[in-house]
Amino acid sequence: xxxxxxxxxxxxxxxxxxxxxxxxxxxxxxxxxxxxxxxxxxxxxxxxxxxxxxxxxxxxxxxxxxxxxxxxxxxxxxxxxxxxxxxxxxxxxxxxxxxxxxxxxxxxxxxxxxxxxxxxxxxxxxxxxxxxxxxxxxxxxxxxxxxxxxxxxxxxxxx
Amino acid sequence: xxxxxxxxxxxxxxxxxxxxxxxxxxxxxxxxxxxxxxxxxxxxxxxxxxxxxxxxxxxxxxxxxxxxxxxxxxxxxxxxxxxxxxxxxxxxxxxxxxxxxxxxxxxxxxxxxxxxxxxxxxxxxxxxxxxxxxxxxxxxxxxxxxxxxxxxxxxxxxxxxxxxxxxxxxxxxxxxxxxxxxxxxxxxxxxxxxxxxxxxxxxxxxxxxxxxxxxxxxxxxxxxxxxxxxxxxxxxxxxxxxxxxxxxxxxxxxxxxxxxxxxxxxxxxxxxxxxxxxxxxxxxxxxxxxxxxxxxxxxxxxxxxxxxxxxxxxxxxxxxxxxxxxxxxxxxxxxxxxxxxxxxxxxxxxxxxxxxxxxxxxxxxxxxxxxxxxxxxxxxxxxxxxxxxxxxxxxxxxxxxxxxxxxxxxxxxxxxxxxxxxx
Numbered sequence: 001x002x003x004x005x006x007x008x009x010x011x012x013x014x015x016x017x018x019x020x021x022x023x024x025x026x027x028x029x030x031x032x033x034x035x036x037x038x039x040x041x042x043x044x045x046x047x048x049x050x051x052x053x054x055x056x057x058x059x060x061x062x063x064x065x066x067x068x069x070x071x072x073x074x075x076x077x078x079x080x081x082x083x084x085x086x087x088x089x090x091x092x093x094x095x096x097x098x099x100x101x102x103x104x105x106x107x108x109x110x111x112x113x114x115x116x117x118x119x120x121x122x123x124x125x126x127x128x129x130x131x132x133x134x135x136x137x138x139x140x141x142x143x144x145x146x147x148x149x150x151x152x153x154x155x156x157x158x159x
Numbered sequence: 160x161x162x163x164x165x166x167x168x169x170x171x172x173x174x175x176x177x178x179x180x181x182x183x184x185x186x187x188x189x190x191x192x193x194x195x196x197x198x199x200x201x202x203x204x205x206x207x208x209x210x211x212x213x214x215x216x217x218x219x220x221x222x223x224x225x226x227x228x229x230x231x232x233x234x235x236x237x238x239x240x241x242x243x244x245x246x247x248x249x250x251x252x253x254x255x256x257x258x259x260x261x262x263x264x265x266x267x268x269x270x271x272x273x274x275x276x277x278x279x280x281x282x283x284x285x286x287x288x289x290x291x292x293x294x295x296x297x298x299x300x301x302x303x304x305x306x307x308x309x310x311x312x313x314x315x316x317x318x319x320x321x322x323x324x325x326x327x328x329x330x331x332x333x334x335x336x337x338x339x340x341x342x343x344x345x346x347x348x349x350x351x352x353x354x355x356x357x358x359x360x361x362x363x364x365x366x367x368x369x370x371x372x373x374x375x376x377x378x379x380x381x382x383x384x385x386x387x388x389x390x391x392x393x394x395x396x397x398x399x400x401x402x403x404x405x406x407x408x409x410x411x412x413x414x415x416x417x418x419x420x421x422x423x424x425x426x427x428x429x430x431x432x433x434x435x436x437x438x439x440x441x442x443x444x445x446x447x448x449x450x451x452x453x454x455x456x457x458x459x460x461x462x463x464x465x466x467x468x469x470x471x472x473x474x475x476x477x478x479x480x481x482x483x484x485x486x487x488x489x490x491x492x493x494x495x496x497x498x499x500x501x502x503x504x505x506x507x508x509x510x511x512x513x514x515x516x517x518x519x520x521x522x523x524x525x526x527x528x529x530x531x532x533x534x535x536x537x538x539x540x541x542x543x544x545x546x547x548x549x550x551x552x553x554x555x556x557x558x559x560x561x562x563x564x565x566x567x568x569x570x571x572x573x574x575x576x577x578x579x580x581x582x
Contacts (some may be wrong), residue, residue: 043521047258048358054512055358055497057521064442065516071442076386078527080534150492151362151520153529 004095012093012101012130015137020086023158028070031158036133037063040141043159046124049145057155069158079156083112084121086159091128099132100140107144109159111152122148122159166194167581170544178573179554181547183539185576186367192488198579199467200226200485204409205316205323205336207469207482208232208242210498212320212354218261218276224484224492225324225468229253230313231265232322235276242324243278244311265310278310319349321480337465338405340559344412344463348473350454353501357512360495362520366532367539368467368485369572371493374528375464376411376568378402379551384531385524387517390439391447393417393475402560407578408571409466415563417459445513446523449475452507466572476507477514489536493529495519549573 015034022030035041044056060066089106096102104127111121124146131140144159168188174180185191200206206225209232213221220233222245229245245255247267254267264281265274273281282305288298313324316333323333334342364371374380381394388394397418404411441447449459455473463471470481478499484492495518499511518525539545552565556574560567 045359045361051259051358053356053358054508055360055515056512057360057519058516059512060443060516061513062443062445065446067442068446072387072523076390077523078384078386079530149361151360153362153364153520153533154526155521156526 001095001098004093008095008101009093011137012091012103015130015139016088016091016105019139020088024083024085026157028073028158032063032066032070033135035063035066035139035142036131039063039066039139040143041066041139041158042142043144043146043155046145046147049143057151058158066158073156077156079154080113082114082156084157084159085110085112101128101130103128103130107159119152121152122146122155124148124159166190173577174546175554177554178556178570178577179548179550181549181573183543183545183547185573186369186536186539187488187543189488191580192367192485194580195467196226196485201228201326203325203327203330203579204467205325205330205333205465206467207465207480208315208322208324210320210354210356210480210496211240211317211322212356212498212501213259213496214240216261218263220255220260220262220276222255222258223482223494225313225326226485228326229255230324231255232324233262233265233276240315240317240322241277242313242315242322243274244313244326246311247272248274248280248308248310249283274310278312280305280308280310319346319351320354321345321349337410338407340403341405341410341412341463341465344403344414344461345465345471347454347456347461348471348478352454354498355501355503355508357497357499357508357515360497360519362493362529363486363490364493364529364532365490366529366536367488368483368491369576370532370535371470371481371483371491371528372464372466372572373569374532375413375462375470376572377566378413378563378568379566380531381524382563384527387523391441393447398563400561400563402557402563402565402568404556404558404568404571408556408568408575410464411568411571412461412463413563413568414458414461416457446516447475448510448513450507450510452476464568466575472518474517475514476510477518478511479515479518489540493520 019034041060042056043058048055087108091103091105094102106125109122110118112118127143129141130137168184168191171182171184209221209223214234217234220231222231231243231245233241235241245253247254249270249272252267252269271284275281286299288295313326314328316323318333382389395418399416401414459475461473468483472479479495479497482494486492497515499508517523549566549569552567556571557567
């Protein structure tokens with residue numbers, strides 16, 4: 001296995017930026033595209049993660065489930081419209097094999113509801129498994145572990 | 160009615176003698192809310208504390224809340240559970256800061272007052288003063304007795320692995336409190352089979368605490384608000400339904416048994432709701448991989464509100480308790496504890512976890528409940544002299560109902576509310 005190259009580092013940074021743009025611009029198809037078919041996506045309270053409880057706030061283990069969430073957001077879930085904005089730290093990258101990476105990064109998500117002030121919505125870190133595919137780098141697994149003790153009412157869009 | 164109703168805000172008026180028109184002020188007045196805490200959460204009622212499986216070992220504790228008061232559930236001996244108020248007997252500090260853990264004793268760090276796991280005061284530093292230069296300085300008065308200064312211990316009720324507590328030691332038994340009909344539905348889930356904790360979800364909902372009780376006493380909304388239920392055939396108008404309440408109309412169970420279609424989309428004629436989509440299929444049908452369990456004894460869903468503090472959920476294979484912890488008149492924390500049974504197969508455990516995607520603060524059919532509660536509160540705050548209408552199915556509170564086209568459980572709760580708050 002070769003050492004991490006600058007191109008690889010840049011590629012992962014681009015994937016993170018691409019992801020943030022997708023979920024901040026409500027481009028749910030693009031969000032789904034950034035995962036491999038056989039993927040894991042979880043949003044989990046830090047409490048459960050650290051105490052070994054399996055429950056997650058959202059827990060998907062296929063791309064189909066991500067598609068179903070996208071449909072739910074746009075077609076079935078009644079909710080207050082809001083903008084979200086991710087600020088993501090530079091990732092810690094551990095190359096686990098050629099073309100495979102285990103990464104970790106911090107994030108903060110701000111929420112802006114119409115006619116209201118912007119607030120801190122959710123804060124935490126992501127634990128990712130990224131793989132190389134013919135379409136480019138994709139998430140094999142993305143665990144979003146949040147510090148925030150309370151969801152401010154509801155969480156509709158993916159983080 | 161009597162001179163004791165000074166807490167009823169001026170200008171608050173029930174339009175009718177029954178409970179079919181609820182004044183917005185019941186949700187917006189802070190003084191009234193303080194009185195509700197006294198009359199419903201601190202007196203005469205049982206409040207939810209937790210599950211015994213959360214504290215399996217001697218010394219295990221869990222910090223939680225009764226109303227706005229912080230309490231600690233602790234296992235002091237293999238089969239003894241105490242619930243103790245988290246307020247030091249000395250200067251009133253809320254001393255327990257961790258939310259869970261294991262301790263041999265309870266100690267307030269401020270002045271090191273230490274208590275047993277039963278809440279009895281063991282000792283206080285410098286009780287006999289400090290000897291210096293041949294004389295004793297300070298110390299507690301000679302008549303100070305540790306046994307007079309324990310932590311406040313709550314009355315505890317345990318049933319089927321669930322723990323309830325009350326500050327009121329003269330409250331009726333938990334079984335009488337639920338009444339036989341609601342108790343039967345409680346026992347159906349909590350039969351004594353050992354529980355396994357799957358984890359927690361926490362959300363703060365900016366609405367009055369009663370709105371969550373109402374939400375689970377309202378069978379009118381699921382087929383209309385929760386489009387997801389309907390879209391994927393989980394909610395059908397041919398579901399067999401039953402509403403159960405106790406003699407005081409405090410608690411309620413909404414019980415339903417799914418219609419006998421295949422549930423995957425066939426039979427649009429039975430939904431009668433425009434959001435049903437005949438062709439719509441889940442990309443991953445495992446969200447609704449429902450496997451009936453023998454203990455169900457028929458019903459596929461049973462949602463039970465135990466007034467004032469908790470909702471017990473069985474929705475197909477997903478089980479949770481939902482704890483209502485009020486925070487002022489305009490908000491409450493809603494804490495979900497998902498659980499299964501210790502002897503579940505790995506597949507059943509996975510299934511419960513997957514179906515948990517439907518519930519909680521992000522759930523396909525729960526996130527929107529929090530949203531409508533928030534917007535209801537917004538409406539109430541902007542015109543507190545107005546009232547809500549609760550007249551579907553009539554104006555009375557009925558004992559038992561065999562359909563879902565009614566708001567009788569909500570009327571029942573407000574009938575009881577008026578009885579308690581206006582006495």
